[in-house]
Amino acid sequence: MGRGQPQTAHVLRRGSFGASASDLKAFERYSAQAVTEYLLNVDRQPDDVDSNIQQSAYVSVTTRSGQFQPNVNIDDARQRWLFRMVHTARPLQEKMALFWHNHFATAYSKLAGVVPGVQATKMLALVEGELPGPRGQLELFRQMGLGSFRDMLIEVARDPAMLVWLDGRLNFRARPQENFGREVMELFTFGLGNYVEQDVYTAARVFTGWNLRLAGGTDAQLPTTYYEFFYNPAQHETSAKTFTFPIYADGGTTIPARSAADGMQDGLDFLAALARHPETARRLARKLWNFFVSEVNPPADEFVETAARIYLQYDTQIKPVITYILQSSAFLDSANWYTRYSWPAEFVVRAIKEVGWNGFTVDTARAAMINMGQTLFEPPDVAGWSLGQEWFSSGAMLARMNFAATLAANQRVNLARDAAVAKSSPDDFVSYFIDRLTASEFDSVPYGYLQGYVSTGAAWTGSTAQLQAKAAGLTRLIVGSSEYQFI
Amino acid sequence: MHVSRRSFIRGGVSAFTVTLAAPEFLCDLALAQGARSRNLVVLYLAGGNDSLNTVVSYRDPFYYSRRPTIAVPAAQVLQIGTDTGGNALGLHPRLTGLRDIFNQGRLAIIQRSGYANSSRSHFQGADIWGTADPNSPSSMGWLGRYLETLPRDPLSAFTTTRDLPRALMSRQVAVPAIPDARAYSFASPNTGEEAVNERAAATRIASHMPVERPQLAFVNASARAALDTLDRVATFANYTGTLTYPNNGLAQALRTVAGSIVRGLGTRVYWVQTGGFDTHAGEGAQGLGAYATLMSTLNDSVIAFYNDLRNQGLLGDTMILQFSEFSRRISENGSNGTDHGAAGIMMAIGGGVRGGIYGSAPSLDPNPANPTLENSGGDVRYEIDFRSVYARVLEDWFGANAVPILAGDFRAGGPPIV
Numbered sequence: 072m073g074r075g076q077p078q079t080a081h082v083l084r085r086g087s088f089g090a091s092a093s094d095l096k097a098f099e100r101y102s103a104q105a106v107t108e109y110l111l112n113v114d115r116q117p118d119d120v121d122s123n124i125q126q127s128a129y130v131s132v133t134t135r136s137g138q139f140q141p142n143v144n145i146d147d148a149r150q151r152w153l154f155r156m157v158h159t160a161r162p163l164q165e166k167m168a169l170f171w172h173n174h175f176a177t178a179y180s181k182l183a184g185v186v187p188g189v190q191a192t193k194m195l196a197l198v199e200g201e202l203p204g205p206r207g208q209l210e211l212f213r214q215m216g217l218g219s220f221r222d223m224l225i226e227v228a229r230d231p232a233m234l235v236w237l238d239g240r241l242n243f244r245a246r247p248q249e250n251f252g253r254e255v256m257e258l259f260t261f262g263l264g265n266y267v268e269q270d271v272y273t274a275a276r277v278f279t280g281w282n283l284r285l286a287g288g289t290d291a292q293l294p295t296t297y298y299e300f301f302y303n304p305a306q307h308e309t310s311a312k313t314f315t316f317p318i319y320a321d322g323g324t325t326i327p328a329r330s331a332a333d334g335m336q337d338g339l340d341f342l343a344a345l346a347r348h349p350e351t352a353r354r355l356a357r358k359l360w361n362f363f364v365s366e367v368n369p370p371a372d373e374f375v376e377t378a379a380r381i382y383l384q385y386d387t388q389i390k391p392v393i394t395y396i397l398q399s400s401a402f403l404d405s406a407n408w409y410t411r412y413s414w415p416a417e418f419v420v421r422a423i424k425e426v427g428w429n430g431f432t433v434d435t436a437r438a439a440m441i442n443m444g445q446t447l448f449e450p451p452d453v454a455g456w457s458l459g460q461e462w463f464s465s466g467a468m469l470a471r472m473n474f475a476a477t478l479a480a481n482q483r484v485n486l487a488r489d490a491a492v493a494k495s496s497p498d499d500f501v502s503y504f505i506d507r508l509t510a511s512e513f514d515s516v517p518y519g520y521l522q523g524y525v526s527t528g529a530a531w532t533g534s535t536a537q538l539q540a541k542a543a544g545l546t547r548l549i550v551g552s553s554e555y556q557f558i
Numbered sequence: 559m560h561v562s563r564r565s566f567i568r569g570g571v572s573a574f575t576v577t578l579a580a581p582e583f584l585c586d587l588a589l590a591q592g593a594r595s596r597n598l599v600v601l602y603l604a605g606g607n608d609s610l611n612t613v614v615s616y617r618d619p620f621y622y623s624r625r626p627t628i629a630v631p632a633a634q635v636l637q638i639g640t641d642t643g644g645n646a647l648g649l650h651p652r653l654t655g656l657r658d659i660f661n662q663g664r665l666a667i668i669q670r671s672g673y674a675n676s677s678r679s680h681f682q683g684a685d686i687w688g689t690a691d692p693n694s695p696s697s698m699g700w701l702g703r704y705l706e707t708l709p710r711d712p713l714s715a716f717t718t719t720r721d722l723p724r725a726l727m728s729r730q731v732a733v734p735a736i737p738d739a740r741a742y743s744f745a746s747p748n749t750g751e752e753a754v755n756e757r758a759a760a761t762r763i764a765s766h767m768p769v770e771r772p773q774l775a776f777v778n779a780s781a782r783a784a785l786d787t788l789d790r791v792a793t794f795a796n797y798t799g800t801l802t803y804p805n806n807g808l809a810q811a812l813r814t815v816a817g818s819i820v821r822g823l824g825t826r827v828y829w830v831q832t833g834g835f836d837t838h839a840g841e842g843a844q845g846l847g848a849y850a851t852l853m854s855t856l857n858d859s860v861i862a863f864y865n866d867l868r869n870q871g872l873l874g875d876t877m878i879l880q881f882s883e884f885s886r887r888i889s890e891n892g893s894n895g896t897d898h899g900a901a902g903i904m905m906a907i908g909g910g911v912r913g914g915i916y917g918s919a920p921s922l923d924p925n926p927a928n929p930t931l932e933n934s935g936g937d938v939r940y941e942i943d944f945r946s947v948y949a950r951v952l953e954d955w956f957g958a959n960a961v962p963i964l965a966g967d968f969r970a971g972g973p974p975i976v
Contacts, residue, residue: 238839238893246892250838253898257679268678268933275897367773410773442741444720452604452833454681457721460776464722464735465783466742472760472781473745480747511774517763524759528751543747544756552763553777 074509078103081408084558085363086110086397087162089421089509107397111390113217116160121151121198123158130157130423133434141196142207143189143294145179146437148196149447152209153433156420167216167389168209169416170362173458175227175259176450177208177236185235187292194232194298195448203287204297208232209448220355220387221346224259228342229300231283237453240283244308247275254453255342261350266315273312277326277337280307307334318344346387352379356392363396366459367410374401409511409557412459415443417558418471422550425508427482435477442470463556472551479546486546487538494533497525497541504545510554521548596910596955599815599828599878600701600725601860605836606680607882609902610938611849612653613638613667613919617646620922624889627843628896634845641669643918651845652853655861656907664873665907666975668947669917670930672901672940676884680836680898683883688724690945690964695724700948701827702728703963704956708826712786715827716818718811723829732783739795739814744788761785794821800869801862808832809859816866819876826956832856835882839893864907873909877955877976880905881944887936888922900932901940904947906975910955916973917942946972 074080075095082103083090087110090098098106109116123129125139132139132150141151156165182191197207206214208230215223227233228251234240237251252274256266280303288296312326318340326337345351356378360370378392385391396402413421419436440446444467450456479486493503501522505513513521525531525541549555615621616632635648636657647667649657659665673692677683685695701715706728708714716734717726726733736742744760746753764781768774797817803809811830818825834852841849860878867873885902901920920930920938932939945968949960953969954976961967 238895241839241893241895243892246890248838248891248893248895249897250836253678257681263679263682271678271897412773412777442720442738451721452680460773461721463777463780464717464720465732465780465787466735466737467720468777468780469742469744469784469788472784473741473743476745476747483747514766514768517766520759520762523762524755527755527759540748540752544752547747548756548759548763551760553774553781556777557773 074506075099076103077405077408078403079106080509081403081405082106082110082397083162084421084509085402085411086166088156088166088417089424089558091157091424094424103403104398110163111394111397113161113164118161120155120159120161124151124154130154130428131430131432131434133432142198142201143192145183145188145192145195145448146434148192148207148209149437150433151196152447153416153420153436156416157423157428157433163393164213164216167393168212169414170359171212171216171223172209172447173450173455174358175208175212175233176453176455177232177448178450178452179448182232182235186298189294190291190296190298191232191235193294194230194235197297202294202297205231205299217390217393218388220351220382220389221343222387224255224342224346225339227259228255228278228281228338231298231300234281234283234300235298239278239281242275242279242281243306244279247272247279247308249275251275251278255345258454260345260354261348262354265348265350270314270316273314274341276308276310276312277341280304280331280334281338282306302335304331304334307331307337309334312337312341314341314344316344316348347383349379349383352382355379355382359392359396361458362411363393364399364402365407365410366412368407371401374399411558412462413556413558414456414458414462415440415445415467415471416447418443418556419474421509421558422475422478422555426478426546426550427485429482429485431478431481435481436474439470439474439477443467443474444470468553468556471556472547475550475555476547479543479550482546483539483543486542487535490538490542491533494538497531498522500525500538500541501545504542504549508546508549508555510549510552511557513552513554517552517554521545524548595824595826596875596877597819597826597828598701598951598955599812599830599863599876601878601880602723602829602831603835603856603880603882604684604831604833605882606683606884606886606898607835607902608837608841608849608886608896609882610885610888610922611841612650612853613669613903614648614650615645615919615922616648618919618922620888620924624922624924626890627894628841628849628890630845638667639915641915641918645919647915647919650850650853652850653857655857655864656905658861659864659907660913663913664909664911665905665913666911666973667915668904668906668942668973668975669915669919670901670938670941671881671904671917671944671947672884672938672942673944674940676900676932676937676940678884678898678900680883685724687881687883687944688727690948698729699723699725699727700964701725701829702731702733704952704958705731705733705827707958707963711824712783713790713823713825715825715829716787717829718814719829719831723831726827726829732779734783734787734791736787736791736814739791739817742784742788742791742795744785757785790823793823794818797821799862799866801866803862803866804855804858806832806855806859808855809862812859812863813866816863819867819872820870832859837886837895838891838897839895841890841895843894860907868909875909877906877908877911877951879947879951880907885938888924888931888938889936900937902938904944906947906951910976912975916975942973943968943971946970947975950975 141147199206242248311328356375493499634651690700794817803813815828881904886896886899924935949969950972952958952960
């Protein structure tokens with residue numbers, strides 16, 4: 072087992088969550104381009120990953136009171152998502168879902184302070200059909216994450232989790248509520264500098280009446296009841312609404328006065344305008360550059376303009392933009408390899424895929440991620456997580472190192488068995504792990520420290536006990552190294 | 559491989575163990591700075607605190623007409639007197655502990671603090687308060703720049719949050735983030751000598767600072783910041799205090815800070831924060847509800863910390879500085895909340911603080927010509943530049959030169975809170 076073709080490995084770190092031994096075997100004969108095709112053609116792969124949960128040969132989940140309830144228990148929802156990241160046949164779908172979860176950052180804790188935890192979990196993670204009610208926000212991102220951004224934005228505005236998170240459920244005609252109206256401009260679309268304070272007031276009026284109601288029963292504690300979006304015409308403010316930027320293709324800046332019954336169209340017009348604004352296109356292009364290409368090297372203007380043009384040309388479709396990015400020379404350029412700071416979710420999933428999971432539960436990763444600074448469904452605020460360098464506070468780095476220790480301890484027997492092929496010398500042993508665990512290149516000095524670690528202590532015999540101790544220790548050092556934190 | 563170890567015993571407590579991770583002079587440095595060094599505890603209220611309900615101008619009729627639901631009734635406020643503008647003020651009824659501190663002359667309330675053209679964005683606002691630079695809020699932090707003026711010590715500051723706040727960012731000093739001191743320890747898949755070897759190797763690997771890969775050097779610096787402080791952090795991880803701290807995140811963070819102060823490790827700057835202040839909806843009425851809960855958390859946590867330090871004679875060394883990224887609109891919205899506004903209050907607390915009310919409360923008259931408001935009478939306009947408060951803290955509390963740290967002379971007009 073090894074890290075495969077370097078360019079293929081790069082594509083899999085970025086478009087997926089790294090590669091397990093079986094992934095590498097499956098992609099053995101693929102060119103980097105073929106892997107990219109595979110990733111992009113999400114629909115050609117089965118969407119059956121959930122059916123493998125609790126099957127042997129897959130990473131485990133931890134049940135509470137004997138039950139695994141990812142639609143109504145938030146920690147189980149977190150486990151299910153991590154399981155998908157490890158084992159999905161559609162990794163780009165999960166990768167984009169993670170991207171959009173950060174972009175439309177919505178936190179469970181506020182939801183659970185407003186509605187019962189059962190409902191809060193359903194709002195975020197319900198798989199349609201498994202219980203009554205609309206799909207959870209994550210499923211929205213999984214289904215629409217490569218489709219039209221405009222359509223996704225509209226669905227997000229109607230999404231029950233978002234209606235609680237940014238208080239849209241309480242946006243009433245008499246004194247509109249500005250929370251969603253502000254953030255949809257500042258964070259979800261074109262960003263600061265493209266609107267003024269008056270536009271915040273006006274945007275709040277646009278969404279009056281976009282509220283929420285309980286359905287399927289009257290007891291919100293029951294998993295069979297659910298919350299759903301409803302447009303309440305009686306709470307819609309019907310007068311004309313003028314912005315400082317164009318709302319319509321002809322440059323018109325005023326949403327006309329409409330009857331209350333038709334008033335929901337105000338919001339649809341407004342969201343469509345935001346989605347097709349050129350600055351939204353550029354902002355998304357820059358975010359996607361940072362996500363897929365590099366956080367160290369900035370994008371060329373030409374890259375941003377091209378990606379933005381494709382986005383607008385294809386009526387805000389995301390997949391053509393991602394296709395352009397993954398096929399761009401900048402993406403494949405080795406100068407951009409390992410220039411993305413891994414998110415905690417990416418770090419733990421890649422580590423599991425590379426180190427192994429037999430007898431390991433994703434719940435251990437879920438718990439460890441808290442101190443790494445990323446609890447899924449719990450972004451710190453509506454701006455999402457602080458990315459890049461800001462993942463790497465000392466406490467967060469320590470948590471990553473300690474997760475490496477936990478995983479290595481759990482997998483020591485398997486690791487030692489696999490590495491027995493390289494037991495002839497400490498240097499061979501190190502080479503084996505460097506090849507298996509795809510850290511960025513170690514300079515000769517730290518590489519020497521890895522070799523020094525394996526050579527320290529009792530003379531090298533290659534005994535089982537020695538292999539287990541050193542395999543675990545070395546895995547911990549590599550996975551816990553700074554070199555490993557980049558993808 | 560040889561690991562040099564040295565232990566210090568001071569006051570019956572093992573102060574810390576040093577491995578090769580920390581140069582030995584740091585031990586002496588920490589001892590020299592000792593328990594008697596002044597420190598600053600930044601208390602950040604995340605989300606935009608509705609300061610008009612924290613310190614209530616309870617004789618302003620517009621306060622009640624513009625907040626028909628969420629106003630704190632005049633009969634409930636904890637009266638603290640009048641400001642220089644003749645406005646009668648009262649604290650939120652849950653702030654009984656702060657009222658006591660005020661009466662002891664150790665709480666300074668700085669009204670209408672902020673800056674021109676206040677940002678209504680949480681994130682830009684937080685960055686402006688963090689950098690002390692409204693024009694270019696993406697640079698390093700004001701406290702990070704202060705730390706650069708001190709002798710190097712990996713524990714010269716720490717945050718109790720998971721992320722490093724911008725205020726503590728520095729190009730030269732890697733500030734540790736210690737959200738949970740008990741979890742701040744080194745785990746190994748092995749035991750005994752093997753684990754010791756592993757830690758030594760991890761430390762060596764993290765000491766590598768490749769110039770051509772600054773991103774790697776950055777993460778290595780964070781790893782070193784962790785490895786170099788683990789043993790000292792362990793000395794206060796289980797600190798419980800002279801009283802029982804409330805069981806909430808803010809109080810537990812302050813307990814950790816108190817432990818560090820009591821152990822006398824020489825830390826100069828601490829960052830603690832508490833969230834939930836983005837009260838767009840459901841603030842509550844009649845002095846009750848969600849905002850009252852926020853005030854209780856604030857009050858109960860701060861008073862526990864204050865009393866714990868007082869019980870140990872350490873109050874004179876500590877200053878708490880409280881602020882938020884903005885305050886909120888004056889008029890309530892239709893969901894019994896308030897949206898993003900502008901200037902608010904800062905507070906300073908401590909044995910060395912000159913308590914009292916600084917600055918004047920705004921008139922809440924919505925007349926667009928009202929000079930104490932902005933945004934057509936919608937929000938409170940700043941009177942005291944927040945950087946003048948920072949300058950007072952840096953100069954009068956820390957004895958530093960605020961001008962280079964704040965990249966400008968903001969000392970004039972700063973309230974004399976020390």
